[in-house]
Amino acid sequence: xxxxxxLLLVFLHILRLPPHGAAFFFSSCGVSQRHHPxxxxxxxxxxxxxxxxxxxxxxxxxxxxxxxASIWGGNSHHGYTAVLIVPxxxxxxxxxxxxxxLPVAHGLASVVDTLITHPNVMNGASLYAPRPNILYTxxxxxxxxxxxxxxxxxxxxxxxxxxxxxxxxxxxxxxxxLRHLQxxxxxRATLGIDVGxxxxxxxxxEVGLGLMPGGGSWGKVGKPNTLMKAARRLVEEEGCTxxxxxxxxxxxxxxxxxxxxxxxxxxxxxxxxxxxxxxxLVTAELGVPCAHAPGLPPLEADAGISPKACGEExxxxxxxxxxxxxxxxxxxxxxxxxxxxxxxxxxxxxxGRTLWREDVSAVVAPASAVGGPAVLGLLxxxxxSGQATLLVAVEENETLMRxxxxxxxxxxxxxxxxxxxxxxxxxxxxxxxxxxxxxxxALTPSVPGVRVV
Numbered sequence: 001x002x003x004x005x006x007l008l009l010v011f012l013h014i015l016r017l018p019p020h021g022a023a024f025f026f027s028s029c030g031v032s033q034r035h036h037p038x039x040x041x042x043x044x045x046x047x048x049x050x051x052x053x054x055x056x057x058x059x060x061x062x063x064x065x066x067x068x069a070s071i072w073g074g075n076s077h078h079g080y081t082a083v084l085i086v087p088x089x090x091x092x093x094x095x096x097x098x099x100x101x102l103p104v105a106h107g108l109a110s111v112v113d114t115l116i117t118h119p120n121v122m123n124g125a126s127l128y129a130p131r132p133n134i135l136y137t138x139x140x141x142x143x144x145x146x147x148x149x150x151x152x153x154x155x156x157x158x159x160x161x162x163x164x165x166x167x168x169x170x171x172x173x174x175x176x177x178l179r180h181l182q183x184x185x186x187x188r189a190t191l192g193i194d195v196g197x198x199x200x201x202x203x204x205x206e207v208g209l210g211l212m213p214g215g216g217s218w219g220k221v222g223k224p225n226t227l228m229k230a231a232r233r234l235v236e237e238e239g240c241t242x243x244x245x246x247x248x249x250x251x252x253x254x255x256x257x258x259x260x261x262x263x264x265x266x267x268x269x270x271x272x273x274x275x276x277x278x279x280x281l282v283t284a285e286l287g288v289p290c291a292h293a294p295g296l297p298p299l300e301a302d303a304g305i306s307p308k309a310c311g312e313e314x315x316x317x318x319x320x321x322x323x324x325x326x327x328x329x330x331x332x333x334x335x336x337x338x339x340x341x342x343x344x345x346x347x348x349x350x351x352g353r354t355l356w357r358e359d360v361s362a363v364v365a366p367a368s369a370v371g372g373p374a375v376l377g378l379l380x381x382x383x384x385s386g387q388a389t390l391l392v393a394v395e396e397n398e399t400l401m402r403x404x405x406x407x408x409x410x411x412x413x414x415x416x417x418x419x420x421x422x423x424x425x426x427x428x429x430x431x432x433x434x435x436x437x438x439x440x441x442a443l444t445p446s447v448p449g450v451r452v453v
Contacts, residue, residue, distance in 0.1 A: 099124020219274020
């Protein structure tokens with residue numbers, strides 16, 4: 001049977017055959033050297049070395065970004081790179097719930113080449129939707145990246161994934177622990193995620209929750225040493241390269257009225273602050289990607305639950321999204337991390353694979369919450385091209401914070417490096433225009449005249 005040549009190319013693209021296997025595949029399907037000259041050149045490449053294959057039309061589309069790097073002023077092949085930030089525990093109207101900022105992340109990722117964001121944006125409890133060009137980066141690691149101290153090395157297509165270790169709090173009830181172990185086994189058997197080992201802490205972590213006077217959430221870990229002992233065992237003895245942590249969260253410290261308001265779509269996530277403390281501690285100490293899932297019993301069914309909060313109502317645990325997103329989280333790279341994570345953290349600027357602060361073209365954040373370390377770090381640096389990073393401040397995403405760009409970045413605002421967007425829909429258009437190298441003022445009804453100096 002002879003198949004259309006274009007269909008054979010699709011099959012080859014899916015199968016990812018090595019060069020010699022590709023040539024055999026074509027010949028076994030009845031493709032001969034009598035085809036069109038372009039077809040013959042592809043067949044010749046398939047039968048030759050991997051180096052010659054890399055210059056053919058059969059390359060993965062991701063590889064073509066390397067040719068575009070000079071356009072965006074980066075030194076990597078990740079193309080136009082943007083960062084999406086929605087801080088946790090500050091009552092964000094978008095991103096203040098379980099995964100409700102995921103549509104925003106996917107929308108922005110569709111107009112950029114690489115989007116860097118953090119677990120608060122991507123985690124939807126039982127719901128998750130990883131995307132190849134979204135880099136799932138723990139908050140502390142994102143701050144270090146924005147400060148120019150750490151780099152992010154993504155897994156390129158077909159280059160494996162993390163070996164994930166899971167830390168379970170011994171303070172969980174037996175049934176809750178069983179449910180989380182079932183998530184681990186299900187992720188391994190159904191999603192094919194590499195979970196290397198599970199470690200149970202020797203003592204309860206004793207997580208504490210609280211609300212600040214301004215309404216934001218905070219948290220503490222009463223026994224951080226027991227957490228770190230289990231985490232270190234997974235990394236150093238079991239060879240795990242990313243960690244998921246499940247801590248038992250105290251129900252008695254939750255304000256019942258505040259919890260109900262949150263479930264109805266107009267409250268603050270009271271566990272967000274404590275979750276950040278846990279993942280920050282592990283990542284800062286061990287230099288590996290980490291994300292946290294709170295251990296809480298399921299709540300009674302309620303017909304009045306807001307769609308934004310429904311992701312948290314679906315199952316027994318919050319762990320599925322963490323495992324799915326950690327699977328291909330970027331490796332953390334820094335000279336200060338050498339020797340940790342079995343040497344995978346070694347990297348250098350200009351290696352072509354690792355993203356650094358200078359590669360970021362734009363950062364998107366709520367307009368009232370631009371005072372965090374990540375935004376401050378990104379706005380303080382310059383890209384590899386010498387151009388500065390653009391801040392897109394989204395007004396529609398209201399928060400409890402009052403850190404406005406006009407107060408923090410007057411110089412950048414005057415230089416046109418800060419743009420306000422009414423919504424994330426508008427922010428997507430701004431990024432698309434910025435990526436195209438357009439003067440944003442040219443897209444408005446009145447274009448100001450050029451300055452004569």
